[in-house]
Amino acid sequence: MIGTLQVAGFLEHSTVNGEGFRSVLFLSGCPHHCPLCHNFEMQNMNYGEQVDYESILKRIAKVLPLIDGLTLSGGEPFIQATSLIPFLKHIKSKWNLSIWCYTGYTYEALCENALHKELLQLIDVLIDGPFVAELKDANLKYRGSSNQRILKINQNKPPELLYY
Ligand code: SF4
Numbered sequence: 001m002i003g004t005l006q007v008a009g010f011l012e013h014s015t016v017n018g019e020g021f022r023s024v025l026f027l028s029g030c031p032h033h034c035p036l037c038h039n040f041e042m043q044n045m046n047y048g049e050q051v052d053y054e055s056i057l058k059r060i061a062k063v064l065p066l067i068d069g070l071t072l073s074g075g076e077p078f079i080q081a082t083s084l085i086p087f088l089k090h091i092k093s094k095w096n097l098s099i100w101c102y103t104g105y106t107y108e109a110l111c112e113n114a115l116h117k118e119l120l121q122l123i124d125v126l127i128d129g130p131f132v133a134e135l136k137d138a139n140l141k142y143r144g145s146s147n148q149r150i151l152k153i154n155q156n157k158p159p160e161l162l163y164y
Helices: 053-063 077-095 114-120
Strands: 004-014 022-027 049-052 069-074 098-102 125-128 149-152 160-162
Touching: 004 053, 004 077, 022 053, 022 077, 049 053, 053 077, 069 077, 077 098, 077 114
Parallel strands: 022 069, 069 098, 098 125
Antiparallel strands: 004 022, 004 049, 125 149, 149 160
């Protein structure tokens, strides 16, 4: 399959970016500019490099027997929705991998945009909302500030709030 993503980084496996043992794909570019952003350099759309789908798939394939899924982080993954949709469709049909995704948008805001809604349908768990420094809590699992929600995305039904 042909296509590219602007990639800020890739972790083969992590236990702090979602449930289980997960690969993490960091996508470049973010419009939210949260004060005290933990990935400041990734706000730049030109940070990192353009990587073709096949190269990313090969990196995931290498660790596939070890991982429980793939997490998308950044940056703001949804600004690359046009490229992420075919990429995730391929991953789902090839491996049926569980997909977690971090976003600075709220779930409700994403639902107002047709392209974002299409991408949401390929995601299993969404961690939504911007990072708010005043609400930072180091005891929270998988999220940085208490305004952020961990949402299990359901097809044709409202999402379910998950607690960790
Ligand atoms: S959404 Fe994430 S990457 Fe974007 S500015 Fe906020 S903390 Fe940084």
